[in-house]
Structure formats: structure tokens, C-alpha cells
Amino acid sequence: MQATYLPDRHMFALWNWSGGAVSTAPPADDVEAIALVVPTPDLDGFEVTDVDCALLEPDRLADTPLDAPGRSVAAWRQLLAGGDAPLPIAAHAVPDATGVAVTSAAHAVAVFRHTRAVATELRAALTAALRPYQVRGVSWLRETADAHGGAVLADEMGLGKTLQAIGYLTGRAAEGPQLVVCPTSLVGNWAHEIERFAPALRTTTWRGGPLETVAAGTVVLTGYPTLRLHGPALTEQRWITAVFDEAQVLKNPRTQVSKAARTLVADTRIALTGTPVENHLEELWALLNLVAPHQFGNRTQFRRRFVRPIAEGSVAAAARLRGVIEPVVLARKKAQVAGSLPAKIHADLICDLTEEQQRSYDRVLDQVVDDGFGSGAQRRTKVLAALTALKQVCNHPALLTDDLDGGDGGDGGDGGDGRNGRNGRDELAGRSGKLDLCTDIVANNLETGSPTLIFTQYVRTGELLVRHCAEQFGIEVPFFHGGLRQDQRSDLVRRFQSPDGPQVMVLSLKAGGTGLTLTRAADVIHFDRWWNPAVEAQASDRVHRIGQTRTVTITTLTTGTTVEEHIAAMHARKSTLTGITGTADTTDTSDMAGVAQLALLDDDRLIEVLRRKRAN
Secondary structure: EEEEOOOOEEEEEEEEEEEOOEEEOOOOOOEEEEEEEEEOOOOOOOEEEEEEEEEOHHHOOOOOOOOOOOOOHHHHHHHHHHOOOOOOOHHOOOEEEOOEEEEOOOHHHHHHHHHHHHHHOOOHOOOOOOHHHHHHHHHHHHHHHHHHHHEEOOOOOOHHHHHHHHHHHHHHHHHHEEOOOEOOHHHHHHHHHHHOOOOEEEEEOOOOOOOOOOOOOOOEEHHHHHHHHHHHHHOOEEEEEEEEEOOOHHHOOOOOHHHHHHHEEEEEEEEEEOOOOOOOOOHHHHHHHHHOOOOOOOOOOOOHHHHHHHHHOOHHHHHHHHHHOOOEEEEOOOOOHHHOOOOOOEEEEEEOOOHHHHHHHHHHHHHHHOOOOOOHHHHHHHOOOOOOHHHHHHHOHHHHHHOOOOOOOOOOOOOOOOOOOOOOOOOEEEEEOHHHHHHHHHHHHHHHHEEEEEEEOOOOHHHHHHHEEEHHHOOOOOOOOOOOOOHHHHHHHHHOOOOOOOEEEEEEHHHHHHOOOOOOOOOOEOOOOOOOOHHHHHHHHHOOOOOOOOOOOEEEEOOOOHHHHHHHHHHHOOOOOOOOOOOOOEEEEEEEEHHHHHHHHHHHHHHHOOOOOOOO
């Protein structure tokens, strides 16, 4: 039995070599075909071939009983124990990006030792337990930043790019101030994730204006629009690290925001993106030029060497490109690291309110306070009405106006022009942080061919999502809801499950949350929050069922500083109880269960729960 170290995953692939040929994989729950360098059948050379391997985490290789372990197993076990040992080729038999050379033994040992050291450091610095490939992501960022001044971490969505970047930021905290630039809708989520996973880091959100000298250990968070409008203020500060999240925003180097990003003075620039190429290869050059301008400064040369020949079908040019970008780009797919993943990945994202949403939220609550809550049954009714209105604002401010119905826009709503709200009656984008973030996720999934389910508890929100997908992506999105006949519902499920079915489907949480099998999708988005986490879990299980062969990604969108954070906190408490008792509370699944709890509060406490926490 052989043990080959996989540097990009920080895992070992175990495989059998018998009688001068690869034989069946060792018995294991997780067996994967991995491209390795093995001797040719005539033993006269080497070739790259797919080998069925069992995957094992490094710490388990030392004490896992193995049948007939070969020299490669013995060598790695000696290295695991802190010793030195020469590695036979089977121990590092991973082809390079071009497929014409093997990863060197020295490189394999160096990556292994550095990643183990980083893992020890991160266990003390972070509150999260990183998976092996995530630890490797942090160590790779360090190595690549030191060698090239920047890096592109292009892991597929759901693999934890944010957490890996936080691990990197933590390691450099003492060296100076650091900057994270991301879509405005994600600023709050970055603050939440850093506080959750790296509480030793200080964060401050910058929305323009004077920027005082930033101390070491502080991470400044800002949005791309702020960078575009107020970029010069950021150039007055020297940053140890500048992280650009959802960096495909910078794919056009001629835009103002891309130019502003390139003027930042930073020792290291890191681009995070799940889609480094959305339309054409020159977008990749823009990211490479951003993080490593000394290596990728000549756009014309990049076109001549790679873009044009690859467009003409040159396999050699494609191989050359893989070799050139390998030192600064790390892109891993869920399928590649499946052995390190649980059956379900939960991503809880915090969305920021737009200015229009903030004004609308405050106005609705002020009116509620003026009207009073009453008592008895009337109190519950009024609390439900207030809660529904505020949750609708969190989804999209147009849900409280006639923007969706073709009206005249009334008095202009929140900062509108008297015709149709802020951006016009026919504009939905840019007005809701939650919708914009959902749009980014759907765009990524469309790019990667990943069918997606979006759950909402409101019919009007479902209709808005259907309309927005049509306008934004030009796709027809079915809406599964309680107003459909049974034959219509069955037809929607059949269509979605077909290989050429819709790439996105919107579902009512009540109508689509139970009884369906929708395993063609492995991505679920909960657009708004239900009081009982068991209801959301039941909906997510529409894709996590028998027949599902992929890791399921479940994303919940919570609007920060609002009553939705109160609901999220209730989820956390109920999940804790579930973990203690081993059972989930599936009773009182309606909104009235949460409303009843709120209605029991006195007016001051109730208003405090509903009010927007501006200083959160």
C-alpha cells in the first residue's frame, strides 16, 4: 500500500500497487479517483492516470492499521513523528498543473511541515476547527504572499474562503492595519465572521469621510462603492494586507473601482472569488495583475500567449496557462475535497440594509410605536402586522410600496423622486442588501451549473425573486407555492428534476418545505427567516435526501441590525437545545409562535427587539 501526499488538500491518498500495476483501492468509506503519476505498464517510464484512492487525514496516518504498507507509508510516518526520511516517488506522485512533471519530494515535505505548523497556530488563534484543505489554504496564502506579494484564492463557493482569509489576517495582525473590501451587502457579514472566529481582531466599518491612522490588529471593512467614491482616503494608509472579496467585481481594469483598488498601498493583496473567469480569460488577467502586477503586467502579451491561442483551441496554450498561474491561484472544487466535507455545509450570511431600507425600516417602526400595541388578542394582531412589515422591508422595500404592481409610486417613498422610489419602479437591484447578496450567489451557481432552490415564506417575495431573476439573468424561474393545483406542483417537480430543467426554483416555505424530492439541486438559499429552525431544516432536506450524491450547501440570509437578528438568536438557542436533547422542536411552526413570545414583552422591551441596532 502506498501513501501519496496531496499538497492542495493536506490529505493522504492511499492506493495499492500490486504485480506491477495499480490494483483496487483500500477498503474505506471515502474512495476517490485521483490523478497520480504511476509507472507505465511496461515499467519503462511514468504516466498520469486516475487511481482509486482512500483518503486519510494526516494525523490518522500514523496510527491507522494498514495492510502491507509500502516504503511511502513508512517514510511519511517517520516524517509525522518528527524525523527525516527520503521520499520514494510514490510518496509525492502528484502531477503539476501542466501534467508533464511530478511534484518534487522537497516541495511535498516543505508544504506538509509548514501546513502542520500553521494548523497548530490556528488552533490557538481561531475559535473554528478548520478542515485540512482550509488549513492548507491559510498556509498557501502565507507562502504565496511571501513569494509573490499576492494571491488569488478561487475555491468554489461553500468551501470557506472567508474563514481561510480570516486565518491569514489573524497571522499578520501584529504587523499593521489590514483592509477588507467587499460588496456592501457583505460588510456586516465580514464583521460578524471575524467577531465569531477571530475575536482577538478588532474591526471597524468605514463608509467614507476622514480615516484616522489605523492601529495594528485592526481590520477596516468597506464596500466597493465606498472604495470607488472615497478611494483616495484609503491610499493615505499603508496596509499590511488588502483583501478583495468577490473580486470578480474588479474584472474590468478600466472601471473606476478597479483603478481605485490598484492605487491602494498594500504589502499583500489577496483576491477571493469563486468565479475568476465569468466571460473571458482577460478577466483572469485583471485579477492576476491586481495581486501580482510584477508578474502579470503586460496585458497584450497575455492576450498573445494565452487568450488568442486558447480561443483557437490550443491545448498547449491552455497547459502553459495552468503552469503560469499555478504559483498564485488556488482553485479547489467541492468534489475534490469531498472527503473533508460534511454532508451539509451551513453558511449563515449577514446582509446589510441599504439606505433606503434603513429609512423604510425606521419609518415603519415609528408608525407602529405611534399607533401602539394594545392588549390581549389585539396586541398579537398588531405585533404580527409590525413584524411582517419589518421583515418585508428586510427582504425588499418595494414589498411595502406599489413598486411591484405598476402604480405611480405615490409620494416617492424612501428618498424617491415621486415617480417610482429610489431607482424607478422597474428597478429592484441595489435597493436591498439581501436581494443583492442572493443575486451574487445565484450568479455564481449559474456560472458553475449548480441548480439552486430559494425558499421564502412570503408569496410576494417569491414573485419578486422570479421577476428579478428574469430581469437580471434572462431565465424563467418556476415558483412552487400553495396556490397551485396538485397537478401543477407535480409538473414543477418533474421539470426541475429533469437533467435540462430550470437552474433556479423559488419555493414557498410552507408549500415546498416537506414531502418533495429535489435532489438535482445541492444548493439551498433561505431568503428570509422562520421562527423555528426545524421548519428551515425540513425545507433544506428537499435536496439532502436519498439520491443526493453531492455535498449540500445551505445558505441563510439574515439582515443585520434588525429583528431578523433576534430570530437568528432564537435559532441558535433552539439548536443548542436540540443538541442537548437530541430532538428538534417541530411544534408551533407558524409565525404566531414567535409573535406570542414577543407579545408577552412590555412595550419598551418589545420596541427594543424590533428597533434597528445602529451601533451593532
